Each structure stands twice: as structure tokens, then as C-alpha cells.
Amino acid sequence: MNQASNVNEATIREPLGIIDTDVHQSPKRKQDLLPYLPKVWHEQYLTYGSGLANVFPTPIGVSRKDATPEGGGPAGSDPHFMLKHHVEHYGIDYAILTGGSEASFALHPDLDYASAVIRAYNDHTVENWLTVDPRFKGSIAVNVSDPEEAVKEIERLGDHPDMVQIIVCSGVRAPYGQRFYHPIYEAAERYGLPIAFHPGTEGKMYPPTPVGYPTRYMEWHNIIPLTFMAHVNSLVCEGVFEKFPGLKFVGIEGGVAWLPHLMWRMDKNYKALRSQTPWLKRLPSEYIKEHIRLTTQPIEEPERPGEFLQILQMIDAEKTIMYSSDYPHWDFDNPKVVLPPMPRELKARILAGTAAELYGLPLKKTGKAEVNS
């Protein structure tokens, strides 16, 4: 740099805003949910929970050891500790709370039990998290296996000013394009709420791959994105975005770099086979770029970081990709260092710009000197 003013601009700039689109909060104890849950379900909930088995436990635990609150309880269960340990530590403008295991109750055979637990989780979030700090924004969990009840839950909470999206689990009974789910989409569009899906239930309803069960957690985790590809494919081909043109979907924690391949394969097949989907008016990739958002964590890290930037350019990342940390889980991504070198404008869009638009959240400048951005 030749001029002092330029040096100054380059080294002390406004920090970029940060919206963390995947932060996991939970009650401190199962008992904390009981005030929100009809008494008839208490014993089942306390004793059996979701009823889902876990044959692929992580060998290193689910959460960061340092995220355990000072006052005790599991990681992610204390809003004040989370504010200090995560939100304020990284200067995060908004933390989109995506919950714990509640959405997974949608796989329970008893729809009434599942919907009751999911409602209780939502009430617990509203009363114990959204009241604590305006930087916390909530996701309305719904029982996606019972669209009628899901619509009622959206109507019950959809006007809450701090509820910014609907959340469901990604491992479910049928691909998300299918008509069974459309009443939920009508309600989501009516309330202007995106629908996010998050992994965890893969393999609990059907085998998690088209060829059966993998052997252990690492293999299971490696192929979580298969579920995401199946949903994106279905959402587009079934014409969901022609039927609900205002609807957006968010794929959380399912990877990013598979999107070019899926878009290209879908576009190519559409040209030859579109007689099967006469309701589509544009290329599949056009629907994807307009209606699908993916979050970054766990971000792909090629040996040559420039290759990930090439992938981002293939998928119009400035409008499709949003930063997420997955706090407080083990594979957390630090917003200050996780993104590879890229133009500042793109970085600003990924760290906050796209999420601010999607969720209708105003970004304020903080005036602090920028570090590592």
C-alpha cells in the first residue's frame, strides 16, 4: 500500500456481520419439559424419549467439552452461558436456534405423542430462550409426519416475532417434494417462514443408504448428504416451487459441494425427460438457486482451498450459502477462520447477508475493529 489512508482502510475495517444459522439449544433436564407436556405423556417421555435406537454413536461424544455450562447441565442448555461462550465471544449478531432432538419425534409411530412433545419443546424455547436476548431467534419444530397438526403448530406460533423458520428432521418417511407435505408448505408460505431440515434421523426409518446400513458412525456421517440430495431432487421435480413460489428451504449441516453435480445431472435429465414433469417451467438448477439455501458446517476443506471457492462460484454462493457453527457440537466451525480466502463481498453474504434477507433480520454495524475477516 502506498497511502496511509489505504492501509488504515484495509487493516481497520468494519467487521462483517455474523448470523449463525445452526445453534443447538436444549432444556437442562428432561423434567424441564413437563410443565409444557400433558400429564398423559410424562412417563413415556421420561422413560423412552423418542424411542429411537442409536446403533451409530459418535466415538468422541456429541458436544464440545468446553461448552458445558459453568452452572452444570448439558452443553447448549444455559442461554446465559451460550451468550458469553459463543454469541458474544465471536460477535454474532443473531443465533438461529435449531433445537435438539425434538424434530426427530416425527418418526415415532404415535403421532399424538410426537406432536405433544414437539409442542412442549417449542413452548420451552419461547419461554426460556427467546425471552433472554434478542439475538436468539427460534425455529418452530413441527411433526412433519402429521401435516394437519404441523399446520396447527405453525398457526399457533407463526406470528411470534422471534420465530424465524420451521424446522424438521431430514431422515423421514418420504422425500420432501411429495404431496403429503404440501399443507405444511401452504402454511409456511402464508407465514413467510422458510423450512429447514437438519440431520440426525438418517437410518432410523429406512436404511441410510440405497444399499443398506453402513458399519459405524464415521461412515454414517460421511453419507448424510445423500438424504439432502434426495430431498432437493424431490422438491424440485414434484413442482413444490411452482405451487409455492414464495417458499424457501434450508438444508442445515448436510454439506455444500455436492450441489453442482446434482444441479447438472438434474438439468441434463430434465432436457430429455421433462415430459414427466410438465409443471416445471425452468431448469431444475434455477429452482434450486432461488429456493434452496445450504449452511456451511461441516465445511468442506480440500487440500487446495481455492477448489472450494470454485465450488462456491458454481452454485452462486452469494445467495445460496449461509454460515453455521453447529455450536455446541463436536464438529463446530469457528466463524473467524472457517471460510477460505474469498472476496470480501462474498464472505459478507455467506456470514450474514443471505441469512439477514431470508429471516428478515436487520444487521447493525458494531464499530469494533475487524479481526481475521
Added chain:
Amino acid sequence: MNQASNVNEATIREPLGIIDTDVHQSPKRKQDLLPYLPKVWHEQYLTYGSGLANVFPTPIGVSRKDATPEGGGPAGSDPHFMLKHHVEHYGIDYAILTGGSEASFALHPDLDYASAVIRAYNDHTVENWLTVDPRFKGSIAVNVSDPEEAVKEIERLGDHPDMVQIIVCSGVRAPYGQRFYHPIYEAAERYGLPIAFHPGTEGKMYPPTPVGYPTRYMEWHNIIPLTFMAHVNSLVCEGVFEKFPGLKFVGIEGGVAWLPHLMWRMDKNYKALRSQTPWLKRLPSEYIKEHIRLTTQPIEEPERPGEFLQILQMIDAEKTIMYSSDYPHWDFDNPKVVLPPMPRELKARILAGTAAELYGLPLKKTGKAEVNS
């Protein structure tokens, strides 16, 4: 160009060799298999075939209309017509015959029936195709659901000079890394034969996605690569390439551009979770690049062709990717025009170099003027 000699060199060069790694041959009629099939299975074979239902028929037929032989019979059933219509028309050095539906018999509950039909197909190929022209090279189909019989079939035909690989279907009972299959891999390594898997049976054993069934052929076809990712993931994580260091796998007709994502996700998870796979000594991506080959058809065609070239560079395509046409099927890729602009050396590797090494096939220069290469 300034010099006439340069113009000459640039426009009239030796043509590149071409090895087509996916060409489908079949008997003309089901009856043609009967001489090779024990009589006890004749009625079942003629009446019920593989016994597999097809709820996702292609709306435009399976084969190119112009590939129907002049003498009648289905496309791909006449070796002399195929030589004229495909092999000689494009100047193909070798056509790797991958068969029809025989590998799919591995999903039949009766292992004896399946193995008998598969043996009959192999014998039909040996007698009716490999004898016709040295440019035809065969794949030994095996009943992958019965490793003991599969090994016997490899031992029966593995020394045939024109059999260059083993072929199985991709939609099967379990991911290909699992120990159930290892006796087959021991035999394949012993005979120096790669193992190829080819789609078609996806969704016939389990749902073809982790969230159930898609709705129609286009959606089903769009997500065939999910099966391939599941197999590559399993093969690496289960340590197949430490146990069988000479073994190579070929993923036919399952796409290419998903590989960077899978490699990066596997490498990242390996760093955190490798306590689960202590037998691995290198990064997953290193095993993939050394032991997995993918074929091009149906090639991905982004709006900006340079993006596909970027993908090829991410996966060391000069040693991992091989040209295939899928002749005579509807989504055939023409070797003269299908590859996007790329360095001539890379093109030569994809069109023939890597396949020549893998299958041990000598390439001769033909001396014809090059067209479109």
C-alpha cells in the same frame, strides 16, 4: 497461426485412441440363453426372468431407436451391426462389454437360480461376442449375493484372455466394503481383474434414497449416484484397499462431479474420527484416487463447460476418469463431442489411456486424420 507447418500439425494430427468402457450387449432372444442354462431353470427364466418389478419405466424407452440391428432383434443384440454402427463409426479401439440385466439376478432370493442364469449369460458372451472381433472385451458377471459361487465363476473364466473385468450391479443388499464380499475381492485381485458396478437395481432391494421412494423415472435417475457414494464410502472405510492393495473398482454410469465433495467430507471426518478405522493408513481421498475409477456417461454438462474441467482437476481425472458411451441406450454419449475443451493430454487419458492401463489393452495408432478431438 503464422506458419503453414503449425496449421498442419494442429489440424491433421494422429487421432486419440478410444476405449469405450460401457457398451451393452445382449442375446437376441431369451431363448438364446437356454443352451447355456440347466433345463430345470428354463421355464422360470422364460416366464419370470429376474423377477424384479419396474415401477420407474423410462418414458422414452431404454435404447436409441437407430441402434436396432438391420436384421432385427433388440438394440445391442447383433455384434456385427454393433461393430459397424458404433465401434467402427467412431474409430473405437476397444468396446468393454458390460452386459444387460444379468448382474441384477443377484437380487433374486434363489441364489442357485441367479448363479445359473449369470453363468449362462457369461457363456453366451464368450461364444457369441468375444469370438467375433478382438475389439470386444468382456466382463465376467457374478452373483454378488453368493460370494462362494462368485469366486467359482471368477476361477472358471478369469483366465479367458478377452475377459477384462468382473461386473456386478450397484443396487445390492449391503455396501460393497463389507466383509461378506471379501472372498470375491480376493479372487479378483488374484486374477488381476477390476470390479465394475453398474446401476439399474437401485430401489429393488431397499428404497433408493434414505427417505424412501421417489415418484418417477427422472427423479430415480437423478439420484442413482447416491448408491455410488455409499459404495465408495464403504469400500474405503472398511479397509478393502489395505486388505487387497491390488484391487481396483470401476463405478460405471453413476456420475463424476460428486467425487470432490465425498473425498473432502471423508478426509475431514477421518481426521476427527479415525479411531473407528485404525486399519486406514492414508487419507480416504488417497485410497479413492488410487483404487476407484469412474466412467463419464452420462457426463455432467454445466452451462459453463470450464466448471466441469475444474471438477476434473479436483479429482486427478487423468488417472480416475474413463470415457464411456452407454451404447445403445437412450442417453448415449458421442466420444467425438462429449468432452468439454481440455488439454489434449488429459483428453487422451480419459478417452483411452487410463482404461488401457486398467484393462491391460495395447493402443495402436490408426493413422486416420483426427476429427473433433
